[in-house]
Amino acid sequence: MTASLHDEVVGLLRELIRVDTVNPPGNETRAVDILRGYLQRNGLSCEVYARVPERANLVARIPGAAGGPRLLLLSHTDTVLADPAEWTVDPWSGELRDGHVWGRGALDMKGQVAASAVAIASLARDGFRPAGDLIFAATADEELGEGEPLGLPWLCEAHPEAVRCEFAVNEGAGDRLEVGGRVFYLCASAEKMSSPFELRVRGRSGHASTPSVADNALVKAARLVERLGEFSAEPELGPETEAFLVAVCGSVPPPRDALELARGVDPVVAEMIEPLLGMTVAPTMIEASRKRNVIPGGCTVTVDCRLLPGQTQPDAEAHLRHWLGDGEYDLVWREGQGGTRSALGTALWDAIAEFVAAEEPGATAVPICVPGFTDSHWLRAAFGTTAYGFFPLRAMSPDVAGRLIHAADERIAVDDLELGVRFLRHVARAIGSAQDMS
Numbered sequence: 001m002t003a004s005l006h007d008e009v010v011g012l013l014r015e016l017i018r019v020d021t022v023n024p025p026g027n028e029t030r031a032v033d034i035l036r037g038y039l040q041r042n043g044l045s046c047e048v049y050a051r052v053p054e055r056a057n058l059v060a061r062i063p064g065a066a067g068g069p070r071l072l073l074l075s076h077t078d079t080v081l082a083d084p085a086e087w088t089v090d091p092w093s094g095e096l097r098d099g100h101v102w103g104r105g106a107l108d109m110k111g112q113v114a115a116s117a118v119a120i121a122s123l124a125r126d127g128f129r130p131a132g133d134l135i136f137a138a139t140a141d142e143e144l145g146e147g148e149p150l151g152l153p154w155l156c157e158a159h160p161e162a163v164r165c166e167f168a169v170n171e172g173a174g175d176r177l178e179v180g181g182r183v184f185y186l187c188a189s190a191e192k193m194s195s196p197f198e199l200r201v202r203g204r205s206g207h208a209s210t211p212s213v214a215d216n217a218l219v220k221a222a223r224l225v226e227r228l229g230e231f232s233a234e235p236e237l238g239p240e241t242e243a244f245l246v247a248v249c250g251s252v253p254p255p256r257d258a259l260e261l262a263r264g265v266d267p268v269v270a271e272m273i274e275p276l277l278g279m280t281v282a283p284t285m286i287e288a289s290r291k292r293n294v295i296p297g298g299c300t301v302t303v304d305c306r307l308l309p310g311q312t313q314p315d316a317e318a319h320l321r322h323w324l325g326d327g328e329y330d331l332v333w334r335e336g337q338g339g340t341r342s343a344l345g346t347a348l349w350d351a352i353a354e355f356v357a358a359e360e361p362g363a364t365a366v367p368i369c370v371p372g373f374t375d376s377h378w379l380r381a382a383f384g385t386t387a388y389g390f391f392p393l394r395a396m397s398p399d400v401a402g403r404l405i406h407a408a409d410e411r412i413a414v415d416d417l418e419l420g421v422r423f424l425r426h427v428a429r430a431i432g433s434a435q436d437m438s
């Protein structure tokens, strides 16, 4: 990469980190102003979409010349909070130190925002004319996503033409995994459904000085919480997990043996696939009496629950009720978000695999389902987009990156920023040279 692209991406990221876009309240328009200035200086026209003025989304594009497939480089500009007391540097300093840019959002995901902006800007300067639109979108409100939609879900609904695309590259993976001397780069092609529920346990209130007169809902809930703590679903293998196992472990075992096989290959691999073999439940909140001397007549346990892509809530509920047994409780779903997947073996997959093989000979791209939620879901649901989460990290190992995301001393290696720009330029060229929509 030329020195100028290196300086450009580092400089842009440092600027983006210096504006506080902690969500809430977000204030993503601060980041949009920086990006708009940068992209316009490079000859790109920008569209700003804001449901709330201080929480804008930015879209820029190089128009397609020949009706080819559209590729969206998707990123979000909000971050989670940071407590300066826990940090070695000011989390909003964007300090450049030891070959890393430090600050809140460096990994999640202002680094990719900056790399995507530099990729499209540099391609525009090069006079690049893709067959289909190359689109850059930096959106608001990914980290929280509660209340009225303001970011990508709102764009898909209110301004679909701004973000409609056949292919998208987003966050979600890109980690370099080394197993037994072989190297893999993980590409997120699916994600689980976030599907929290409440157990509302019924009892009968009474004075705490005479416990036997009442029926303590909190005590009844304890048995259910314990049972949830032991929950394990019958293992299943989705297509991504099968493909992952073939590549990393050498075969597709019967689902029940998958974890054992993975453990034999590497404990890290086992840790990675364990949540991908079935739905998971984690009780996280509980509410009962608000008075010390009143026995609760009701108790609500909130449970974080993640379903496999394609799994439905009625199906999950049947499993849960069977597991918990009869009892005086209601199971109430709070919501269901995500749980979508994109096909493998697409033109975008080929472009990613090609980049990985060229970048590090012998390395291969492998698909993975992510246990969490990303904005890729909205594109898949709205437009049937093939959306993958991929931003390669080579200099920083995945366990280090994993510990820094949403945590103190978040930083990204300058080398990985450069790698990201190279990757995004490669994908844009590969998809942009396709002549049809397939």
Ligand SMILES: [Zn+2]
Pocket: 076, 108, 109, 142, 171
């Ligand atoms: Zn993120």
